[in-house]
Amino acid sequence: MDSKLVTCTSIGVYGHALTKGTVYQAVAEEADRYRIFGNHNKRIWIDKYYFAEGEVEVPLLTSWKFDDRLEDFDLIEVTITFNNGMKRWCLITTPERLVEHFKQPHLDPPGFNIQHLIIVRTMNDRDIEQTLKHLDEQGEIEKATLFLE
Incomplete structure (x- = not known):
């Protein structure tokens, strides 16, 4: 096989070998996987699910900010910015804040389904940053947020 370029769109369990947004050279290919030379300097077979063919732009989370004061609400709006300028938003809360919300x-109504609600252990910047980074690396950040115009 002539080598082809593939771009990582999520890392899954391959954090030791992949970086989201990085272009890799596929040195071999089977029906459902590529063999690439990973970040750990070894060749590894990885499912095609984690890649897009060619050199493609993959939005990467660059920053986030609270849109509400933490003291004012139980569900806090957050804006997330990506390297291509795209902005998305979500609600963030903790288990304790969620209990307070239902008190x-x-x-009305007494329950809800919010797909763009992220529950974190604490409202600490580090916990939020780590959670958003994980969602981004797993290719799930778009499912967990809504587009912001």
């Missing part, structure tokens, strides 16, 4: 006496 509101006039909550």
